[in-house]
Amino acid sequence: xxxxxxxxxxxxxxxxxxxxxxxxxxxxxxxxxxxxxxxxxxxxxxxxxxxxxxxxxxxxxxxxxxxxxxxxxxxxxxxxxxxxxxxxxxxxxxxxxxxxxxxxxxxxxxxxxxxxxxxxxxxxxxxxxxxxxxxxxxxxxxxxxxxxxxxxxxxxxxxxxxxxxxxxxxxxxxxxxxxxxxxxxxxxxxxxxxxxxxxxxxxxxxxxxxxxxxxxxxxxxxxxxxxxxxxxxxxxxxxxxxxxxxxxxxxxxxxxxxxxxxxxxxxxxxxxxxxxxxxxxxxxxxxxxxxxxxxxxxxxxxxxxxxxxxxxxxxxxxxxxxxxxxxxxxxxxxxxxxxxxxxxxxxxxxxxxxxxxxxxxxxxxxxxxxxxxx
Numbered sequence: 198x199x200x201x202x203x204x205x206x207x208x209x210x211x212x213x214x215x216x217x218x219x220x221x222x223x224x225x226x227x228x229x230x231x232x233x234x235x236x237x238x239x240x241x242x243x244x245x246x247x248x249x250x251x252x253x254x255x256x257x258x259x260x261x262x263x264x265x266x267x268x269x270x271x272x273x274x275x276x277x278x279x280x281x282x283x284x285x286x287x288x289x290x291x292x293x294x295x296x297x298x299x300x301x302x303x304x305x306x307x308x309x310x311x312x313x314x315x316x317x318x319x320x321x322x323x324x325x326x327x328x329x330x331x332x333x334x335x336x337x338x339x340x341x342x343x344x345x346x347x348x349x350x351x352x353x354x355x356x357x358x359x360x361x362x363x364x365x366x367x368x369x370x371x372x373x374x375x376x377x378x379x380x381x382x383x384x385x386x387x388x389x390x391x392x393x394x395x396x397x398x399x400x401x402x403x404x405x406x407x408x409x410x411x412x413x414x415x416x417x418x419x420x421x422x423x424x425x426x427x428x429x430x431x432x433x434x435x436x437x438x439x440x441x442x443x444x445x446x447x448x449x450x451x452x453x454x455x456x457x458x459x460x461x462x463x464x465x466x467x468x469x470x471x472x473x474x475x476x477x478x479x480x481x482x483x484x485x486x487x488x489x490x491x492x493x494x495x496x497x498x499x500x501x502x503x504x505x506x507x508x509x510x511x512x513x514x515x516x517x518x519x520x521x522x523x524x525x526x527x528x529x530x531x532x533x534x535x536x537x538x539x540x541x542x543x544x545x546x547x548x549x550x551x552x553x554x555x556x557x558x559x560x561x562x563x564x565x566x567x568x569x570x571x
Contacts, residue, residue, distance in 0.1 A: 198517035201563055202526045208290050215280045223277050239517035240487045241294025245271050247301040247308035252369045255434040256395055258426055259300045262458040267308050275314040279322045286555050292562040294490055295325035304333030316345035328490040330392055332369040335382040353392035354379045356408055358400050363436045380415035388493035394423025399441040402467050413478050420480045421489050424464040426439035426458050498565040515564040542569045
């Protein structure tokens with residue numbers, strides 16, 4: 198049995214064990230939840246610990262996606278979320294990346310305990326390599342529980358501005374406090390990165406020297422950068438706060454076609470500027486959030502243009518027989534399989550679009566290479 202088929206057999210065993218524990222109502226609830234069928238994003242499968250966010254940051258796009266400015270815990274308990282993910286055809290135990298904090302702050306008072314339960318249970322059952330992005334304060338209790346739950350988790354501490362945080366992040370903790378609490382987490386052995394996302398033109402770039410100086414003084418020397426995504430309402434909110442929106446508009450490749458459409462602004466020059474300053478200060482610069490996750494877990498990935506990331510000795514060896522065995526297991530006939538350091542190319546005799554998406558996702562997660570199917 199090849200490595201891919203073996204991992205999927207393990208996944209089926211996890212499902213069976215959970216079905217012995219859960220009530221039918223919990224199973225039905227989990228199967229109707231998007232975590233059971235949603236495709237992963239480039240950073241991994243996003244795991245929602247709450248609905249809504251009360252930080253109300255002016256640049257945040259979740260409010261345009263229909264999320265409220267109040268928060269309540271996500272409606273699945275810790276075993277229900279595990280079961281939902283275990284039934285997701287795109288999730289591979291031990292190999293799929295997981296991301297917490299994409300549409301809410303995980304460490305809000307209302308969601309903190311559930312978020313920590315999610316991290317612990319998902320790692321214990323599925324061993325997903327996880328990252329968590331937060332503006333919260335990493336208290337001693339949070340540090341202790343994270344170290345017990347997922348000691349290699351990648352923690353991204355979001356810092357966008359220090360001077361103007363009261364305008365742009367009115368209900369979030371003071372960014373200096375975020376850094377200082379994160380410094381203690383780093384001393385306790387957790388993998389901490391400064392998450393400068395989004396880079397807001399005329400704000401973040403003007404403050405970057407001070408932001409990086411404070412981080413390095415607190416022994417935080419990893420950094421991840423990210424661009425600003427805007428909608429028309431975000432532009433309006435930033436204008437009300439006195440931000441130079443002319444510079445933002447100048448960097449937009451086009452205007453939004455729909456009211457709530459998100460547009461990523463051009464920020465390559467700003468990233469290059471920040472990277473140069475960070476290099477001079479001795480920062481490790483990760484090209485993406487998932488790259489920080491790969492390094493945090495001492496893994497390896499060469500699946501996108503940013504790669505290779507991580508440690509070459511951790512590369513998973515995938516052979517033609519592994520892939521052929523998996524495709525036969527799925528009942529799919531194959532004409533050709535080609536494997537290189539960067540790509541896996543598969544030519545099928547016949548296929549359905551649904552089959553292709555699933556095959557690509559599973560093989561990509563395990564082999565950590567780009568998968569091309571023809």
